[in-house]
Structure formats: structure tokens, C-alpha cells
Amino acid sequence: MSKHPLSATGRKLTLVVLGLAALITTMLCAFALPSLHSGPHRVPIGVAGPEEATKTLRQSTDGDAWDIRSYPTTEALQAAVKDRDVSGGLAVTGHQVDIYTATAGGPSATGALTALGHSVATQQSTRATVHDLVPFTENDPRGAGVTAALLPMIFGGIFPALILSSAFPGHRGLRTRVAGALLFSVVAGAAIAAVLQFATHSVDGNYWLTAAGLVLGTAALSTTLLGLQALLGMAGFALGGALMMLLGNPLSGLATGPHWLPTGWATLGQLLPPGASGSLLRANAFFDGSGAGLPALTLAVWAGIGITLALLADRRGRRPATARSEAATA
Known part of the structure; x- marks a missing residue:
């Protein structure tokens, strides 16, 4: 007669232990796996400029990191950034590369886009200028x-x-x-x-x-x-x-x-x-x-x-x- 309560207690304890183990495993996966594979993933960015320059940019960037969209003018690109159609963009001209960012929309993507813009400027032997169109506030610049x-x-x-x-x-x-x-x-x-x-x-x-x-x-x-x-x-x-x-x-x-x-x-x-x-x-x-x-x-x-x-x-x-x-x- 005493075996039944004991076996019921054992089953209950086993379920609790397995449930807690599953919870800890899920917690580890949720925190660790995304961090291990963090980085730009299909970040939407816009490009504006001569067709040859934008074509070269598309060919030189990692397709898994960026989702590149073309805009006819720099003004259209800026509007797209402010409307959150894209996370930022590059306007390529013959003498410089303008980097348009929205730090308040995603600081990490902004940093990666800035690095990309400077790399493009180096390849073309021009200078890069950063324009943060949507920054955090002056009192809290890091958000x-x-x-x-x-x-x-x-x-x-x-x-x-x-x-x-x-x-x-x-x-x-x-x-x-x-x-x-x-x-x-x-x-x-x-x-x-x-x-x-x-x-x-x-x-x-x-x-x-x-x-x-x-x-x-x-x-x-x-x-x-x-x-x-x-x-x-x-x-x-x-x-x-x-x-x-x-x-x-x-x-x-x-x-x-x-x-x-x-x-x-x-x-x-x-x-x-x-x-x-x-x-x-x-x-x-x-x-x-x-x-x-x-x-x-x-x-x-x-x-x-x-x-x-x-x-x-x-x-x-x-x-x-x-x-x-x-x-x-x-």
C-alpha cells in the first residue's frame, strides 16, 4: 500500500526536475545562441548614386548581411531612412561617400553600416562623411x-x-x-x-x-x-x-x-x-x-x-x- 504514494511522489519529482532542466536549457539557448550568431542579417539599406558605383557596391557586399535597395536621389534615400523603410544608406558620388544612419533605430546596424561606408570610400580613394538623421537625444546619446x-x-x-x-x-x-x-x-x-x-x-x-x-x-x-x-x-x-x-x-x-x-x-x-x-x-x-x-x-x-x-x-x-x-x- 505504501508504494503507491511513494511512486506518485517519485513521478511528480521527476516531472518537476525535467521541467526545470528544460527551462534552464531553453533559457541558455535563448540567451546564448542569438548572441553567438549576432551580426547584420539582411539589414535593409539604401544606395543612391551612379549606376556603376551602386552596381560595384552590390557586388562587393555580403548578400546575407545587407538587403540593398536603390533610390534615384539622395533626397529619396534620406526620406526612406526617416520613414524606416531602410535602416540607413550610402550615397556614392565621384568625390565622396555620404553615410546616412538612424542610430535610434538600431545602434549596432548603424555601426556596421558606418564601417561599410568607410570601406567603400577607401576602395574608391575618397572620403566618407556620416550623417545621423535620427540620433538618440543629446542627454542620452547611447539610448x-x-x-x-x-x-x-x-x-x-x-x-x-x-x-x-x-x-x-x-x-x-x-x-x-x-x-x-x-x-x-x-x-x-x-x-x-x-x-x-x-x-x-x-x-x-x-x-x-x-x-x-x-x-x-x-x-x-x-x-x-x-x-x-x-x-x-x-x-x-x-x-x-x-x-x-x-x-x-x-x-x-x-x-x-x-x-x-x-x-x-x-x-x-x-x-x-x-x-x-x-x-x-x-x-x-x-x-x-x-x-x-x-x-x-x-x-x-x-x-x-x-x-x-x-x-x-x-x-x-x-x-x-x-x-x-x-x-x-x-
């Missing part, structure tokens, strides 16, 4: 404040799910928890935007546009974790937290720009709330909303998924209450 905003956004999704569940437990408190998460997202998004704009001066765009993006990002994180917890319990919360922290954080590309990660990892990162939140923050804070459509849609989908999960949990919780009420009436 440290923007990079540091990612973890508060992730924890802004984790903490509400934990604290609201403790303050308003059970099925009766579910709707209050969802409302609290949405209200918290508004307050937290506005507060983070205020710190970035008025305290650290890391961004200098339209405050309300930046705040709206941060509100949406925080709502996507918090409602997803809250919905998973409501439907699946602590197992769902652990799954969501691991997904956001262990995959979403290293794959967000917020510090380097998404094109610095291998293609598959970069795509996955941009489909998760942390990566989409980072891209939306860059678009709103530095590019006046250019390129904000896809990350905003991604975050809206995640928020919808979280609310849907909460509604399913609410519907499931009503059934026992209804059954008890009918039994009491009978």
Missing part, C-alpha cells in the same frame, strides 16, 4: 534609458498578475483583476513615458504618442499573464512569465535593433510582446510613429488573447456557482 525601459515593462506585466490575484482572489475577483490590470497599464505607461521624456531625457518625441505605445505594451503583457493565470492557475502564470522573460527579453532586439539577431530569432522576438513593445517605443519616440503599425497590431492581438483567456476562465467559473445556486433552490 541607455530606452534599453533600460524593457525590464520595467516586463515586470509591469508580471507584478499586476501576482498582486491583483492576491488582493482579489477567486472567480469573484476575476473581473476586478482584469479591470485593475488595464487601469495599471494606463498609469504605468504614462509614468514610464514621463520618466523617459522628462527625467532622463532619453526621448524627445510626442509624449502622448510615446505614452500610448507604452500603455499598449504594458496592457499586452499584463492581460496575457493574467489570463493565463486565471485559466491555468500558477502553471499558466509560470508559462507566461517564462515566455516573456526568458524568450521575449533576449530576443526583443531593443538594445541592438532586430536586424542584429539571426532571422528566425528576430522574427520570433518581434512577435512576442517585449520585442513588439520595444519596436513600438522606437517608432513613436524617434520616428513620429513611422513603422508603428505592425508592432501595435501585434500587441493588440496579445491583449485580445489575454482578455479572451480571462473571459473563458470567467465562464468556466460561473458553472459551479450556477450549479450550487440551483441545488440550493431545489
Whole structure:
């Protein structure tokens, strides 16, 4: 008789150990593999200039590193950089090479493009001039404040799910928890935007546009974790937290720009709330909303998924209450 509880305990312990081992392995892969293979991966850049010069440039560059697009004039190339159609570009003339960058859109890609431009200038025995069309702010030239905003956004999704569940437990408190998460997202998004704009001066765009993006990002994180917890319990919360922290954080590309990660990892990162939140923050804070459509849609989908999960949990919780009420009436 005593073997059954012991064997059940052994199976449970084995599952826990294997689950933790899988979690650590996933964490190692998520942090290590993209870093080992980091570098420019199909970074979209524009070129303008004489056809012969641009043809030579195409032939001399690594096709896996750059996605080269031609523009008829230097003005068109500059407009494409500001609209986030390309990450930067080179305008090649007979006497110099103009390098157009957007550091705020991806510092690592900017560095690689600058090196490429100087290499082209050396090959043509001309000089290179760098024009940073979309830089970080003067008070935060390296974008440290923007990079540091990612973890508060992730924890802004984790903490509400934990604290609201403790303050308003059970099925009766579910709707209050969802409302609290949405209200918290508004307050937290506005507060983070205020710190970035008025305290650290890391961004200098339209405050309300930046705040709206941060509100949406925080709502996507918090409602997803809250919905998973409501439907699946602590197992769902652990799954969501691991997904956001262990995959979403290293794959967000917020510090380097998404094109610095291998293609598959970069795509996955941009489909998760942390990566989409980072891209939306860059678009709103530095590019006046250019390129904000896809990350905003991604975050809206995640928020919808979280609310849907909460509604399913609410519907499931009503059934026992209804059954008890009918039994009491009978």
C-alpha cells in the first residue's frame, strides 16, 4: 500500500526536475545562441548614386548581411531612412561617400553600416562623411534609458498578475483583476513615458504618442499573464512569465535593433510582446510613429488573447456557482 504514494511522489519529482532542466536549457539557448550568431542579417539599406558605383557596391557586399535597395536621389534615400523603410544608406558620388544612419533605430546596424561606408570610400580613394538623421537625444546619446525601459515593462506585466490575484482572489475577483490590470497599464505607461521624456531625457518625441505605445505594451503583457493565470492557475502564470522573460527579453532586439539577431530569432522576438513593445517605443519616440503599425497590431492581438483567456476562465467559473445556486433552490 505504501508504494503507491511513494511512486506518485517519485513521478511528480521527476516531472518537476525535467521541467526545470528544460527551462534552464531553453533559457541558455535563448540567451546564448542569438548572441553567438549576432551580426547584420539582411539589414535593409539604401544606395543612391551612379549606376556603376551602386552596381560595384552590390557586388562587393555580403548578400546575407545587407538587403540593398536603390533610390534615384539622395533626397529619396534620406526620406526612406526617416520613414524606416531602410535602416540607413550610402550615397556614392565621384568625390565622396555620404553615410546616412538612424542610430535610434538600431545602434549596432548603424555601426556596421558606418564601417561599410568607410570601406567603400577607401576602395574608391575618397572620403566618407556620416550623417545621423535620427540620433538618440543629446542627454542620452547611447539610448541607455530606452534599453533600460524593457525590464520595467516586463515586470509591469508580471507584478499586476501576482498582486491583483492576491488582493482579489477567486472567480469573484476575476473581473476586478482584469479591470485593475488595464487601469495599471494606463498609469504605468504614462509614468514610464514621463520618466523617459522628462527625467532622463532619453526621448524627445510626442509624449502622448510615446505614452500610448507604452500603455499598449504594458496592457499586452499584463492581460496575457493574467489570463493565463486565471485559466491555468500558477502553471499558466509560470508559462507566461517564462515566455516573456526568458524568450521575449533576449530576443526583443531593443538594445541592438532586430536586424542584429539571426532571422528566425528576430522574427520570433518581434512577435512576442517585449520585442513588439520595444519596436513600438522606437517608432513613436524617434520616428513620429513611422513603422508603428505592425508592432501595435501585434500587441493588440496579445491583449485580445489575454482578455479572451480571462473571459473563458470567467465562464468556466460561473458553472459551479450556477450549479450550487440551483441545488440550493431545489
